[in-house]
Amino acid sequence: MQKTIRIGTRDSELALWQANKVRKQLEFLEYKCEIVPIKSTGDIVLDKPLYELGITGIFTKNLDIAMLNGDIDIAVHSMKDVPTVLPEGIIQAAVLKRANYNDILVLKDNEEFFGQPNGVIATGSLRRKAMWLNRYPTHKVVDLRGNVNTRLEKLENNDWNGAVFxxxxxxxxxxRPGGAVNLSWMIPAPAQGVIMITALNEDDYIKDACEQLNHYETQVCTGIEREFLNLLEGGCTAPIGALAYIDEKTEEINFKGVLLSRDGTKKLSVNKTGKVGRHRYLAKDCADYIINRGGKELMLEDEDIEKEFSVYSTKSLSEIQKNLLPTSMKVESSDFIKIRFNRIPPKTVKDEIKNVIFTSKNGVESILNSFTSDELQFKNIYCVGRRTKKLIEQRIGKVKHAARNAAKLAEYLSLEIPEQKVTYFCSDLRLDTLPTVLTENGIRVNEVEAYKTMFSPTIVDDSVNGVLFYSPSTVESYLQENKANKVAFCIGESTAKEARKHFENVQVANLPTVESVIEMVNLHFVKK
Known part of the structure; x- marks a missing residue:
């Protein structure tokens, strides 16, 4: 049976239009598709300018999390909203042919205010604000957030002269109103006007489908623009514009880029060309040109956002994971739990085991530390968590059922294999939930202590506002050296249950992933 491609998208009118455009193109190629709307942080928090939120990828993170957790197969984005570094495991699968890349001014009345000193323009974009003030330094720029319809409505209900879209x-x-003015002098955001599709790197079926939609020239030009942005280390918190386009007559790529101070008083710009096929260093050359003329110093002058919040993760975070947090937030991490694999006796797996349970990747890795996959004769494998399942299927064999948490797995097994026996590869500090429920339902549990969980706490500074926990053991480890006087961000209900014994403010992630915990931290502190 043909796989149905689940298309993830924000739930605004524009985002749904873009997702349906992708759907129609895939269906034309005879793929089955369905739309899965998902709300983003950028849609939820509407009372602050994007640059004050300090989060790059604010419109894309929930889609990334949904994809990593298997809820969607592809995500459709406005490419200008996508961070230049994608989360591990997610790739750019395709870009559609670029539409109009310009910014336009939607007027409230007429253009007479251009020559007046007291014009008022609305935009939520730091780039548009800086470029407008650079050109019209006596004007006032006010913040404007929300989806397209919301912003048009706000323009209608306020005394502004116009708004930039x-x-x-x-x-x-x-x-688009008939009297809208093209702002051809305003260099657009990198990749503006482009629809981007992301997918999991491991999904060849989806990648093959998306590849058929890819527009090569757009891919080349947006690649240069986004590399320029990345090299300048800018995101939603830096006013950077970039545009690359191919001159069909000369077969040259024309590039122009700009970096401004937030108030628009300072501006560094660059214009260069390069032959198609010889453009490898075009973005770097342009970024170096800006940097060598004081670009880094200009951005540092604008770095006036104090590090108001500080968080500590009880599990080491990758650089990609750290980058999911606001640039204005101090982030530290270390492993509060150390794992030591036990040597499992060969007789444990000598014969075929009918029902096997793993509740973590540690359990899987511990048994693979003692045996090769060929030595393991497991008929039915049950587990907790998407990543545990992925590791099992990569290294051991097919998983019959994966549940979100131990309680859900216990509930499932109680109905599916009553009166049978299970072998549970666990830690010396395993929770009672799973074996207790199974035993109560007549299932015999053979517990094999596959690994030991050892506490490795670090003293966390008093200035830290929140701590990220990923298991009940990380909570226990933390409390050996620290007080419970911070916000506890927990990966799941089992962890939260332990945290509630000690912390007043305990929050639980929507999904049992590190990324979901980070998203919860973002939402908590952004709303402050």
Missing amino acids: AAAGLERIGK
Whole structure:
């Protein structure tokens, strides 16, 4: 049976339009598709400018998490909203042909205010604000957030002279007013006007499908623009513009980029060309040009956001995971738990085991530390967690059922294998939930202590506002050296149950992943 491609998207009118465009193109190629709307942090928090939120990828993170957790197969984005570094495991699968990349000014009345000193313009974009003030330094720029329809409505209900929009967004949903003014002098955001599709790197079926939609010239140009942005280390918190386009007559790529101070008083710009096929260093050359003329110093001058919040993770975070947190937040991490694998007696796996349970990757890795996959004769494998399942299927064999947590797995097994026996590869500090429920339902549990969990706490500074926990053991380890006087961000209900014994403020992630815990931290502190 043909796989149905689940298309993840934000739930705004524009985002749904873009997702449906991708759906139609895939269906034309005879793929089955369905739309899965998901709300983003950027849609939820509407009372602060994007640059004050300090989070790059604010419109894409929930889609990334949904994809990593298997809820969607692809995500459709406005490419300008996507961070230049994607989460581990997610790739750029395709870009569609670029639409109108310009910014436009939607007027409230007429253009007479251009020559007046007291014009008022609305935009939520730091780049648009800086470029407008650079050109019209006596004007005032006010913040404007929300989806396209919300922003148009706010313009109508306020005394502003106009508001700046991306032309492509208004044109796609048929909302561009007749009197809108093209701002050809305003260099767009990198990849503006482009629809991007992301997918899991491991899913060859999806990658093959998306590859058929990819527009090569757009891929080349946006690649240069985004590399320029990445090299300048800018995101939503830096006013950077970039545009690359191919001159069909000369077969040259024309590039122009700009970096401004937030108030628009300072501006560094660059214009260069390069032959198609010889453009490998075009973005770097342009970024170096800006940096060598004081670009880094200009950005540092604007780094006026104090590090108001500080968090500590009780599990070491990768650089990609740290980058999911706001740039204005101090982040530290270390492993509060150390794992030591036990030597499992060969007789344990000598014969075929009918029912096997793993509740963590540690259990899987511990048994693979003692035996090769060929030595393991497991008929039915049950586990907790998507990543545990992935590791099992990569190294041992097919998983019959994976549950979100131990309680859900116990509930499932009680109905599916009553009166049978299970072998549970666990830690010396395993929770009672699973074996207790199974025993109560007549299932015999053979516990094999596969690894030991050892506490390795670190003293956390009093200035830290929140601590990220990933298991009940990390909570216990933390409390050996620290007080429970911070916000506890927990990966799941079992961890939260332990945390509630000690912490007043305990929050639980929507999904049992590190990324979901990080997203919860973002939401908590952004709303402060």
